[in-house]
Each structure stands twice: as C-alpha cells, then as structure tokens.
Amino acid sequence: MSTKQSQLPTSPQTLFSRIRWFNLAVLSLTPSFGVYGACTRPLVWQTLILAISYYFLTLLGITAGYHRLWSHRSYKASIPLQYFLAICGAGAVQGSIRWWAKGHRSHHRYTDTELDPYSALNGILYCHIGWQLVKPRVKPGHADTIDLSNDAVVQWQHQNYFVLVLIFGYILPAIIGGVFWGDAWGAFYYAGLVRMTVVHHCTFAVNSLAHAFGDAPFDDKHTPRDHVLTALLTLGEGYHNFHHEFPMDYRNAIKWYQYDPTKWFIYGCQLFGLASQLRLFPDNEIKKGELNMQLKKLKTTQDSLVWPASPEDLPIVDWETFQRESKERHLIVVSGFIHDIADFVENHPGGRALIVSQIGKDATAAFFGGVYDHSNAAHNLLSMRRVGVLHGGVEIAKIEPTIPSLRVVQLDVST
Amino acid sequence: MSTKQSQLPTSPQTLFSRIRWFNLAVLSLTPSFGVYGACTRPLVWQTLILAISYYFLTLLGITAGYHRLWSHRSYKASIPLQYFLAICGAGAVQGSIRWWAKGHRSHHRYTDTELDPYSALNGILYCHIGWQLVKPRVKPGHADTIDLSNDAVVQWQHQNYFVLVLIFGYILPAIIGGVFWGDAWGAFYYAGLVRMTVVHHCTFAVNSLAHAFGDAPFDDKHTPRDHVLTALLTLGEGYHNFHHEFPMDYRNAIKWYQYDPTKWFIYGCQLFGLASQLRLFPDNEIKKGELNMQLKKLKTTQDSLVWPASPEDLPIVDWETFQRESKERHLIVVSGFIHDIADFVENHPGGRALIVSQIGKDATAAFFGGVYDHSNAAHNLLSMRRVGVLHGGVEIAKIEPTIPSLRVVQLDVST
Ligand code: HEM
Ligand code: HEM
Ligand SMILES: [Fe+2]
Ligand SMILES: [Fe+2]
Ligand SMILES: [Fe+2]
Ligand SMILES: [Fe+2]
Numbered sequence: 099m100s101t102k103q104s105q106l107p108t109s110p111q112t113l114f115s116r117i118r119w120f121n122l123a124v125l126s127l128t129p130s131f132g133v134y135g136a137c138t139r140p141l142v143w144q145t146l147i148l149a150i151s152y153y154f155l156t157l158l159g160i161t162a163g164y165h166r167l168w169s170h171r172s173y174k175a176s177i178p179l180q181y182f183l184a185i186c187g188a189g190a191v192q193g194s195i196r197w198w199a200k201g202h203r204s205h206h207r208y209t210d211t212e213l214d215p216y217s218a219l220n221g222i223l224y225c226h227i228g229w230q231l232v233k234p235r236v237k238p239g240h241a242d243t244i245d246l247s248n249d250a251v252v253q254w255q256h257q258n259y260f261v262l263v264l265i266f267g268y269i270l271p272a273i274i275g276g277v278f279w280g281d282a283w284g285a286f287y288y289a290g291l292v293r294m295t296v297v298h299h300c301t302f303a304v305n306s307l308a309h310a311f312g313d314a315p316f317d318d319k320h321t322p323r324d325h326v327l328t329a330l331l332t333l334g335e336g337y338h339n340f341h342h343e344f345p346m347d348y349r350n351a352i353k354w355y356q357y358d359p360t361k362w363f364i365y366g367c368q369l370f371g372l373a374s375q376l377r378l379f380p381d382n383e384i385k386k387g388e389l390n391m392q393l394k395k396l397k398t399t400q401d402s403l404v405w406p407a408s409p410e411d412l413p414i415v416d417w418e419t420f421q422r423e424s425k426e427r428h429l430i431v432v433s434g435f436i437h438d439i440a441d442f443v444e445n446h447p448g449g450r451a452l453i454v455s456q457i458g459k460d461a462t463a464a465f466f467g468g469v470y471d472h473s474n475a476a477h478n479l480l481s482m483r484r485v486g487v488l489h490g491g492v493e494i495a496k497i498e499p500t501i502p503s504l505r506v507v508q509l510d511v512s513t
Numbered sequence: 514m515s516t517k518q519s520q521l522p523t524s525p526q527t528l529f530s531r532i533r534w535f536n537l538a539v540l541s542l543t544p545s546f547g548v549y550g551a552c553t554r555p556l557v558w559q560t561l562i563l564a565i566s567y568y569f570l571t572l573l574g575i576t577a578g579y580h581r582l583w584s585h586r587s588y589k590a591s592i593p594l595q596y597f598l599a600i601c602g603a604g605a606v607q608g609s610i611r612w613w614a615k616g617h618r619s620h621h622r623y624t625d626t627e628l629d630p631y632s633a634l635n636g637i638l639y640c641h642i643g644w645q646l647v648k649p650r651v652k653p654g655h656a657d658t659i660d661l662s663n664d665a666v667v668q669w670q671h672q673n674y675f676v677l678v679l680i681f682g683y684i685l686p687a688i689i690g691g692v693f694w695g696d697a698w699g700a701f702y703y704a705g706l707v708r709m710t711v712v713h714h715c716t717f718a719v720n721s722l723a724h725a726f727g728d729a730p731f732d733d734k735h736t737p738r739d740h741v742l743t744a745l746l747t748l749g750e751g752y753h754n755f756h757h758e759f760p761m762d763y764r765n766a767i768k769w770y771q772y773d774p775t776k777w778f779i780y781g782c783q784l785f786g787l788a789s790q791l792r793l794f795p796d797n798e799i800k801k802g803e804l805n806m807q808l809k810k811l812k813t814t815q816d817s818l819v820w821p822a823s824p825e826d827l828p829i830v831d832w833e834t835f836q837r838e839s840k841e842r843h844l845i846v847v848s849g850f851i852h853d854i855a856d857f858v859e860n861h862p863g864g865r866a867l868i869v870s871q872i873g874k875d876a877t878a879a880f881f882g883g884v885y886d887h888s889n890a891a892h893n894l895l896s897m898r899r900v901g902v903l904h905g906g907v908e909i910a911k912i913e914p915t916i917p918s919l920r921v922v923q924l925d926v927s928t
Binding site: 206241242244245316319342343344346379380382384385386387392400402403447448470475478479482 | 622
C-alpha cells in the first residue's frame with residue numbers, strides 16, 4: 099500500500115471503472131473550448147482586463163476562502179466577506195467548500211501517506227490532476243469537519259453549488275462582456291474558460307510543484323516546500339513548507355519581501371473590520387524551526403569535512419621515542435599530541451626559523467601565545483598533522499579549547 | 514599601554530618631537546599640489562587613461578608585490594616579474610619593500626595589540642594615516658625578515674629607493690604625457706600627484722576601513738573584516754578577514770564573484786610562466802572557519818529565543834493531583850510532562866474534540882502518532898506549555914527525541 103503505484107489503477111478495466119467522469123469532463127472540456135475560443139475570437143483589451151480581474155477574484159475565493167478561512171480557520175470573517183469568498187470560490191469551479199476543505203484537512207493530517215488524498219507518494223502528475231480524475235483505491239483519511247457542517251454559509255454554498263458555478267463560473271463573465279462592450283462570446287471564452295483553466299492549474303501546482311521543488315526552511319520531515327514560482331501563480335500559497343508546519347497561521351509567508359497577496363488581502367479586510375482574530379504562530383516557535391533546519395545544514399557541512407584523528411586512533415608514544423624519532427622527522431608536541439609538520443616548515447607564515455627551533459620539543463606554550471597566539475585556522479591546520487599521543491614525562495599545559503563548544507540544540511521533547 | 518591612547522602623543526611638545534617630517538611632507542604636499550594642478554590644468558582624455566593605468570600598475574606593485582609576494586611569500590615570482598613589481602611598487606611611494614613588509618609582518622603577528630604598528634586599538638584615523646605621521650611610543654613588535662635581507666631584488670630596490678620613486682612616481686608620467694600628447698604638466702599632476710594620492714588612501718583603507726567595517730565569515734577573534742568597498746578600492750585587498758586568517762594564501766577572496774583582481778593577475782602570471790607555487794590554504798580548513806562562525810551566529814539566535822522550562826524548574830506532581838486539577842484546568846500529560854493547554858484548545862488545527870478528549874489523560878501515544886504524528890513545531894509549542902513533571906504511577910513511553918541532537922562542533926584542540 100505504500101508503494102508509488104498504490105493509488106493508481108493497474109489494468110485498463112480497473113481504470114475505466116474508477117474514472118470520475120464529471121471531473122474529467124470539466125477538466126478536459128473547459129480547456130478545449132477555451133483553446134477553441136482563443137483561436138477563433140480576437141482578444142479585446144476590456145475582455146483581457148475582465149479575465150485578469152476574474153482570475154484574481156476567483157483564485158482569492160480559493161486561497162483566502164476555501165483554504166485559509168474554511169480549511170484552516172486561520173481567521174474569522176464577517177458574514178458579507180464569507181458570502182463574497184464563497185461566491186468567488188464557486189467561480190473557480192473546484193468543488194464546494196465542504197468537499198474541498200474536507201479533503202484538504204485529510205491532506206494535512208495524513209501528508210505523504212496513502213490516506214492523503216493527493217499524496218506525494220503517488221508522483222507529481224497524480225498530485226497535480228490524477229487524483230481528481232481517478233477514484234483512489236484507499237479512501238482518504240478521516241478529518242474533523244463538524245465546524246463545517248454547522249456553518250450556514252458553507253451549507254448554503256454546498257446546496258446551491260451547481261447554480262453558483264453556472265452563474266459565476268460561466269454566465270456572469272459573458273453577461274459583463276456582452277452588456278458593457280458587446281463581447282459576450284469573447285468574455286465567455288477568455289474570462290470564463292481560459293481564466294478557469296489557468297486558475298485550476300495554478301491551484302493544482304500547490305499540490306504538485308510545491309510538494310516537489312523548493313526549499314525547506316522550517317522542517318524537512320515531509321514533502322511540502324517553499325516554492326517561489328508556485329507562490330507567484332497562487333497569490334502566495336507556494337510557501338508551502340511554512341504552511342504545512344504552521345497551518346493555522348493566516349500567513350503563508352512571513353518575510354516582508356515574499357509574495358503573499360492573500361495575506362495582504364486578509365490583513366486589509368481586518369483594517370476594514372471585515373476580518374478578525376487573524377491567527378499567528380508564535381514567532382519564537384517559528385524561529386526554532388528555522389534554527390533547527392540551519393543546524394541540519396551545518397551538520398551536513400560538518401560531515402563533509404575531514405576532522406582530526408581522535409586520541410583513540412593514534413599510537414601512544416613516550417617522550418624518549420618522540421625524542422629519537424624527532425632526529426629524523428619534523429615532530430613537535432603541542433597540547434599532548436605529536437605532530438609531523440614536515441610539509442609546513444617551509445610554508446610557515448611565522449617563518450622557518452621559529453618552527454624549526456621547536457622540533458623535538460613541547461611547543462604548546464609557544465604555539466598558544468608564548469611566541470604567537472595562533473588563529474583558529476592555525477589550530478585546525480596543526481591538528482590535522484597529529485601522528486601520536488604523548489605518554490607521561492611531560493607536563494601538559496592546561497588549555498582552554500580555542501573553538502568554543504557550542505550547545506546548539508536544545509532538546510525539548512521527552513527525557 | 515593597552516588603552517586607546519597608548520600610541521598617541523599626550524602633549525603638543527611630545528607630538529612635535531615625534532612627527533615624521535618626511536612622511537608628513539609627502540602625504541600633505543602630494544595631495545596639495547595635486548589639487549592645485551587639477552584646478553589649473555584641464556584633464557585631457559589621454560592623460561586620464563594614463564592616470565588610470567598608472568593607478569592600476571602602481572597599486573598592483575603594492576598588492577601583488579609588496580603584500581602578497583614579499584610580505585607573505587604566498588607565491589614565487591620569476592626575476593622579471595619581481596623587478597616589474599618592485600618598480601611599480603616604488604611608483605606608489607609607500608616606502609621600500611623592506612620597510613613595508615617588515616611593518617606588515619609585525620601587523621600580522623601582533624594584530625590589535627600595542628606592538629602592532631597600525632593597531633586598531635588606536636582608532637580608525639591612526640590606522641589610516643596617523644601611524645605614518647607620528648612615531649609610536651612603543652616600537653613595533655619583531656618579525657622575522659631574514660628572507661628579505663637575503664633577497665637581491667628587495668635589497669636593490671631598498672638601496673635605489675629614492676631614485677626609483679623620483680623616476681617612476683613623478684617623472685615618468687610627465688615624460689609620457691609630454692612626449693606622446695604634449696601634456697607633461699597635466700600628466701605630472703593627474704597621473705603623478707592625484708593618482709598617487711588616490712593610491713595612498715586606497716591602500717590605507719585596508720588598515721582603517723577593513724579593520725572597522727564589514728563581515729567576519731572566517732573568524733572574529735580580531736578586528737580584520739571582509740569589506741567589499743575596500744576590496745573595490747584596492748584590487749581585492751578588502752577581503753581582510755580571510756586574509757588575516759589565511760595570510761599565506763595568494764588569494765584574498767575565494768568566491769568566484771568576489772572582486773580580487775590581484776589574485777587574477779597572479780593566476781594569469783602563472784599561466785605565462787612568470788609565477789609559480791601559488792599557495793592555497795587547504796579548503797577543508799577554510800570551511801572549518803566558516804562553519805565555526807556560522808555556528809556562532811546560530812548560537813546567538815538560539816540564545817535570543819525562549820526555551821521550555823527544564824524539569825528541575827517544575828513542580829513534581831503525582832497522578833492523583835494531576836487528575837484532581839484536570840477537573841478545573843486543561844491539563845494533559847505528554848512524555849512525562851504536565852501541560853496546561855487552555856489557550857490552545859480552540860486553536861488546535863486538529864480540531865477541538867480530539868484535544869479535549871485527552872484532558873486529564875496521558876496523551877503521549879496520541880500525540881506521537883497514535884492519533885497524529887505532530888510536527889516539530891507542534892512539539893515546540895507543546896513544550897512551552899509545561900507546568901509540571903509527573904511523578905510515578907504512569908508508564909512513560911520510550912520516545913526518540915524529535916529534534917535530533919546534532920554534534921555540531923568538533924573540538925580539535927587539546928584534550
Ligand atoms: C611550534 C612553534 C611555532 C611558532 C613559534 C609559530 C609562530 C608563528 C608566528 C610568529 C606567526 C605569525 C606570522 C605572521 O606574522 O603572519 C605564525 C603564524 C602562523 N602559524 Fe605558526 N608557529 C609555530 C608552529 C606552527 C605550526 C606547527 C603550524 C601549523 C602546522 C603553524 C601555523 C601557523 C599559521 C597557519 C599561521 C598564520 C595564521 C595566523 O596568523 O594565525 N604554526 N606562527
Ligand atoms: C493531545 C492530543 C492531541 C491530538 C490527538 C492531536 C491531534 C492533531 C491532529 C489530528 C492534527 C492534524 C491537523 C490537521 O489536519 O491539520 C494536529 C495538528 C496540530 N496539533 Fe495536535 N493534537 C493533540 C494535542 C496537541 C497539543 C497539546 C498541541 C500543542 C499545544 C498540538 C498542536 C498541534 C499543531 C501545532 C498542529 C499543526 C501542525 C502539524 O500539522 O503538526 N496538538 N493535532
Ligand atoms: Fe500540501
Ligand atoms: Fe493547507
Ligand atoms: Fe590588517
Ligand atoms: Fe597581509
């Protein structure tokens with residue numbers, strides 16, 4: 099059940115019996131007639147403006163309404179705003195709020211598992227559109243939707259869904275174009291069908307692109323990613339790594355320079371008294387997520403570097419042996435380790451003389467400031483030249499480590 | 514001796530007795546006559562080109578010659594290249610190689626101490642020019658310069674320094690301008706005096722600006738900083754944090770997009786067989802420096818955040834008390850901690866019902882995947898709501914910490 103194919107039909111017969119004919123019709127006929135219209139009708143500028151405005155309004159119905167308001171309850175909307183968003187969302191023709199939000203809550207609760215209705219397990223094409231065309235083998239996981247059942251606007255929209263879709267998805271654009279600039283068919287094609295196709299695939303990109311490409315600045319446990327292109331297509335919904343980590347936050351992006359117009363819209367509504375109780379995840383906890391991811395990155399860097407040999411891996415050598423071998427090799431002792439610095443004698447920035455004078459000796463004090471207080475880089479370089487650990491005989495200076503031991507992770511779970 | 518004033522004269526008398534008259538004359542008369550010339554002579558385009566070329570050549574004498582070749586021996590130069598650089602450097606009029614490199618080695622060896630001839634301790638003005646105008650109270654610290662005493666070109670340049678300065682600093686530009694486009698005075702003023710003043714202050718900026726402003730991506734133990742503006746003024750010498758940490762590296766900048774034309778020049782000379790043995794600090798050790806600085810930054814972030822209470826700071830509560838208090842408060846147990854989630858019940862993205870059903874219970878299993886496998890963010894949020902530690906009675910599930918404990922620092926010094 100957990101393989102890539104789990105949601106996909108295995109034979110033509112199964113496929114046929116599981117096709118969602120209605121969805122298939124909408125998602126194939128809309129673009130087909132749209133393309134036909136675009137090839138046969140010239141695009142006048144008033145229709146272009148209508149199509150663009152209609153793109154923004156209907157997509158906003160999905161992002162600010164279906165998604166952030168009803169799926170996640172990330173803010174409270176006044177009744178007029180609720181009706182406005184319910185109608186705009188219907189114009190996007192992506193199912194009723196009730197159906198959409200239920201599936202979306204499943205998606206959050208069961209992300210990347212076979213109970214997720216558009217699980218990234220099934221490949222990018224399935225996430226984008228496949229799940230809408232073919233019934234899944236496994237029913238999507240259960241999610242709590244009592245609040246939606248008790249919501250008057252959600253119920254009203256669900257009951258009148260087909261009428262609303264007809265009027266606001268198809269007919270209204272044609273009426274506007276016909277009445278105001280005599281281009282009913284053009285408006286129907288461009289602001290109706292073409293616009294709807296664009297809104298569809300932009301929305302779908304959140305499930306496909308933003309679960310496959312982009313950065314994970316907050317958590318990489320699951321597939322959601324912050325994907326700028328998707329954000330540009332979807333009024334800000336592409337910052338999907340943030341969103342899955344902090345789903346009840348009314349924002350999908352937190353940096354001022356990130357494109358999240360849905361957030362700006364909700365914030366604007368608050369200024370006009372139309373929205374309230376905008377929910378924010380505490381900044382302190384958001385920063386912890388970022389910190390953890392940055393640490394992970396540094397851990398990767400750390401693991402990619404070569405570190406000095408640890409004492410356990412080195413031979414233990416006594417002072418006499420060290421003295422004897424120093425006659426043949428360029429050995430010096432620093433901090434209890436024996437180092438072979440043959441390759442460095444001629445390259446020493448402090449000069450050849452200083453370093454040669456320390457061969458066969460304990461140069462700890464000289465190295466740690468007695469002669470020169472060496473940089474971290476010098477300490478790192480030296481430690482890579484360890485060839486042994488000195489045993490007994492020489493008093494080892496008590497030295498503070500140069501690189502402070504940072505306690506970088508606070509464990510806050512269990513124990 | 515370690516205060517900001519240590520190198521500065523205390524009374525007018527002392528000041529007067531310590532002035533370096535020759536330097537003062539050069540560093541004040543050159544700009545004065547330069548400004549006079551610029552006000553009285555129009556600038557013709559040939560002279561402008563000469564001045565700019567002369568700026569590049571003489572500055573290169575300092576950066577590729579005085580600094581990277583002779584002060585740091587970061588590569589080997591063929592004899593023709595040595596003479597070329599020695600002559601160009603003389604044209605910059607900043608003292609002989611021998612004098613310059615000796616002081617510069619002191620500067621590296623005793624950076625930021627009173628033995629540093631241009632120590633940042635003494636303020637930015639002193640670093641920029643003050644140290645050249647007034648003798649220091651404390652003699653600069655000793656640095657090994659035997660190699661320079663044994664260097665034929667260095668000795669030749671030192672012995673003929675004043676002749677070289679006269680010819681290549683002042684007379685040659687005038688001759689070129691006079692012979693080729695009849696503008697001897699213009700070339701003297703612009704390509705001689707004005708150009709020299711610019712080269713002076715650009716070079717000085719490394720000691721002033723690049724020890725005061727900019728980033729410390731490799732080490733912040735001392736004042737040197739990577740300062741882009743200074744790099745633009747000085748053919749790449751402004752990446753001074755890198756340089757002080759890795760002084761024997763022929764590069765001052767390692768990223769391809771950073772402006773370090775001196776490095777490009779040396780590399781080019783190698784292609785033509787004029788330079789060899791270009792020294793590189795091992796990449797592995799450079800990355801360790803960067804890693805350590807990045808960790809320091811994250812440590813600062815970590816310290817600025819509020820972390821959950823530790824068990825020692827919480828009351829120990831038994832199961833019966835927990836049960837009793839849960840009747841009045843929204844208490845749940847997860848991982849042995851008691852949490853008060855009153856403020857979260859209505860905000861829970863998993864719904865009110867699920868969370869309320871766990872009040873007065875041990876919700877560890879539910880929270881850790883039994884019902885929902887919560888994100889890191891949820892764990893962080895929960896841990897901030899700790900109000901007690903549960904004592905006895907309930908078996909605590911053995912749980913892996915969600916945030917992995919990264920061992921981010923390898924101590925490579927001592928112990
Ligand atoms: C053991 C006796 C040593 C003495 C007395 C000594 C002394 C010095 C001095 C005086 C400098 C300053 C150079 C300058 O003026 O720029 C210096 C720099 C340096 N030394 Fe050593 N050194 C010793 C050993 C080593 C060893 C064994 C290594 C590494 C294998 C090393 C690595 C370096 C490095 C990388 C620098 C340049 C970076 C910096 O300024 O900290 N030294 N050393
Ligand atoms: C104790 C019993 C709990 C249960 C059974 C439970 C269940 C759930 C479920 C099913 C979800 C998925 C929501 C969705 O569909 O988007 C969820 C999300 C979440 N829960 Fe809980 N929860 C519990 C307690 C808590 C507590 C005490 C906190 C914090 C104080 C918390 C914080 C969160 C957060 C932040 C999320 C959203 C982030 C994420 O998807 O991981 N939960 N919870
Ligand atoms: Fe998602
Ligand atoms: Fe969502
Ligand atoms: Fe410096
Ligand atoms: Fe230097």
